Amino acid sequence: MPLQIIRNDITKVACDAIVNAANATLLGGGGVDGAIHKAAGKGLLLECMKLGGCKTGQAKITGGHKLPCKYVIHTVGPKWKGGQNGERELLISCYRESLRLALSHDCRSVAFPLISSGVYGYPKDQALKVAVDCITEFLIEHDMLVYLVVFDKSSFQISEKLFTDIAAFIDDKYVDMHFIFRPTQRDAWGDSTFLGTTEILPPNETDQARLSPDVFQEGATTASKKVSLPTQTPTISLEDALKREDESFSQALLRKIDEKGMTDSACYKKANVDRKLFSKIRGDVHYHPSKPTAIAFAIALELNLDETKDLLQRAGFALSHSSKFDIIIEYFITHGNYNVFEINEALFAFDQTLLGA
Secondary structure: OOOOEOOOHHHOEEEEEEEEOOOOOOOOHHHHHHHHHHOOOHHHHHHHHHOOOEEOOOOOEEEOOOOOOOOOEEEEEEOOOOOOOOHHHHHHHHHHHHHHHHHHHHOOOOOOOOOOOOOOOOOOHHHHHHHHHHHHHHHHHHOEEEEEEOOOHOOOOOOOOHHHHHHHHHHHHOEEEEEEEEEEEEOOOOOOOOOOOOOOOOOOOOOEEOOOOHHHHOOOOOOOEOOOOOOOOOOOOHHHHHOHHHHHOOHHHHHHHHHHHHOOOHHHOOOOOOOOHHHHHHHHOOOOOOOOHHHHHHHHHHHHHHHHHHHOOOOOOOOOOOOHHHHHHHHHHOOOOHEEEEEEEHHOOOOOOOOOO
């Protein structure tokens, strides 16, 4: 099952277990710890009093009490002292020990806060990397749905360089254009026909581009949008075109998996996709995935930009410079970074939909 980054109050996440960033006493404190104890009620405190505390890097488990989860896993994160005092190893241990407890108690879903990134002072971008690396390493071997819960945007931070590079890439690719709807008209049979849009000359360009109806957002009338000129698609022989004429997304995906020499499980795990969903795709030649799921498989297969566009087309989608989501995907592909979890970190930082399912 996949890793999902979500913005929520961890005390309201319905799952088998939530992880508490506790202090060594396990008797409650500030931040996430205090919020969990408050929401769980006095029963949690009474149970924690019997545990005799917990060492940094270790974890202990209790019932969920009034929380919408079966268990609370309490782990004590390290305090940041400059990074040269074993902080990273202790933080890694927090995640590993918490996941070990969740697995031993048959949990199928678990929610983590970003441990030690609050009052303990662990740099948020480094804390995020440790969390994602530990969780993804675990998910390679185990099926579990893991949430990384962020309460607000200030609690989440990718590296400043990556954020700046992506922002510059978006700024370079994102093209300002305007479009209008043409009114529908009645054809000879009395049916309404959508006429599309007017041809528009984009800034600093000499070629005109006709916008297709799929660029319109729901509820739009006349608005300023960002669009791009169509890119040239790679040419293939007529024979190859005829062979692939009716190839569906599912068929193309399975063919690509075989061509790459991957196993099914390696592919769907690398794509951050649930095994059950992959089974649906494999079992239904006409399965129509969401765009984030289709792109997740392109990332897992490490397809280049043209190959990604071809796979998306078979699912009825395209990449466009009118979408920040699409531009961020293009950034990672063109930079040869096919780590779906790092891509999701960037998408989350820019308030975009995440990859996988």
